[in-house]
Amino acid sequence: MPPSAARRSTFAIFALNGFLLGMWVVHIPEILERTGASTVVLGYLLLLLGGTALLGMQVGGRLIDRFGSRVVAVVAGLALSACLVGPGLATSVPTLAIALGLLGAFNGVIDVAQNAQAVEVERAYGRPIISGFHAFFSLGGLVAALVGGGLIALDTDVRLTLSAAGALGLLVTLAARPALLPPAPGTTRESGAPRVRAPWTLRVVVLSLLAFMLLLSEGVAYDWSTVHLHDSLGTSKSVAAWAFGAFSITMTVVRLVADRIVARIGAAAYVQRAALIGAFGLTGAALAPNATVAIIAWAVFGVGLAGCVPQFFSAAGNIDPAAAGTYLARVTGMGYLGLLAGPAIIGILTNWVSLTTAFTVPIVGCLIAGLLAPSALRTEKAKT
Structure with missing residues (x-):
């Protein structure tokens, strides 16, 4: 099977993951109404989803080292698709908690597995x-927003919508399976064999720290970009939405071209420059005198962040192919923790300083990422 076929199938898995998560997100208000959950309860439920996702990442990493990313990605894709209907069927807070716990766990597993498969395909190329x-992945989320929003406008029952989305996920996963790459010889552990040592080296620590800081910054854009325009600059809610829209568009577009730039200048140089652009963009948003400048600045922030984190995942997966799952689980887990922690940190800081002053945290994080990128992304041959 040519690597191009594996590449297309891996594209499908990433897009499916973004689509399934997006379908849950766009239906949150309706699901809250059905279950009687308040926004405060939603906060705890989202923490539960994030916590089980982190657990799923660590379990997924070990399963990948044992069975390979193809098997784990397929099983997790089927399970995630099947679990998507759970939140739609929930009629109370406890049943919604169970549904989101399962959704988060399998999302964590597929997150590590799809990145491990992406590293293998990249290695083949x-x-x-x-x-x-x-x-x-971003495109999948965009499709979910368009399709889900359209079905909500048509007053389609959420149970039917999520069931259909889950069924589509089952079909896409099964269709993608044959072309996904099997594990290379010697990269999986035989039954009964001791686990390959995967020590926390300085490089792994730095990669994890960089993923934490830049995904923290990304999380700030997700949850605070619209609030920034609405509360700090006094725009309407419809205008404020353009801040996140601009950020999302540039993130998606730049990710489509970032690989060519990395191939030309190297991952370390790319992250150095891109992280600096990200810091510049968020600084511009914090200092923006009006909505137009702020929206442009949030777009620049997206340009900077777009291609950085994938380089950390690629580096982690190539430290030792025999322990790629474990290393990826550590780096993606720390990154996901940053994604969850970023919005919370900003919210806590706004008790003492302004929102724009609180943006100093992700700005400094971007600058540190640029500084440490050369040591974390040095070029070296993967072990065989």
């Missing part, structure tokens, strides 16, 4: 291609 996979 012999050139950077990993950012393109993350672009398809």
Whole structure:
């Protein structure tokens, strides 16, 4: 099977993951109404979803080292698709908690598995291609927003919508399975064999720290970009939405072209420059005198962040192919923790300082990422 076929199938898995998560997100208000959950309860439920996702990542990493990313990605894709209907069927807070716990766990597993498969496909190509996979994740979320929003406008029952989306996920996963790459010889652990040592080296720690800081910054854009325009600049809610829209568009577009830039200048140089652009963009948003400048600045912030984190995942997966799942689980887990922690940190800081002053945290994070990128993304041959 040619690597191009595996690349297309991996695109499909990433897009499916973004689509399934997006279908849950766009139906949150309706699901809250059905279950009687308040926004406060939603906060706890989202923490539960995030916590089980982190657990799923660590379990998924070990399963990948044992069975390979193809098997784990397929099983997790089928399970995630089947679990999507759970939130739609929930009629109370306890049943919604169970549904979201399962959804989060299998999302964590597929997150690590799809990135491990992407690293294997990238290795087969012999050139950077990993950012393109993350672009398809973003595209999947965009499709979910358009399709889900359209079905909500048509007053379609959420149970029917999520069931149909889950059925589509089952079909896409099964269709993608044959072309996904099997594990290379010697990269999976035989039954009964001791686990490959995967020590927390300085490089793994730095990669995890960089993923934490830049995904923290990304999380700030998700949850605070619209609030910034509405509360700090006094715009309407419809205008404020353009801040996140601009950020999302540039994130997706740049991910489609970032691999070519990385191939030309190298991952370390790319992250150095891109992280600096990200810091510049968020600084511009914090200092923006009006909505137009702020929206442009949030777009620049997206340009900076778009292609950085995939480089950390690629580096982690190539430290030792025999322990790629474990290393990826550590780096993606720390990154996901940053994604969850970023919005919360900003919210806590606004008790003492302004929102724009609180943006200093992700700005500094971007600058540190640019500074440490050379040591974390040095070029070296993967172990065989």
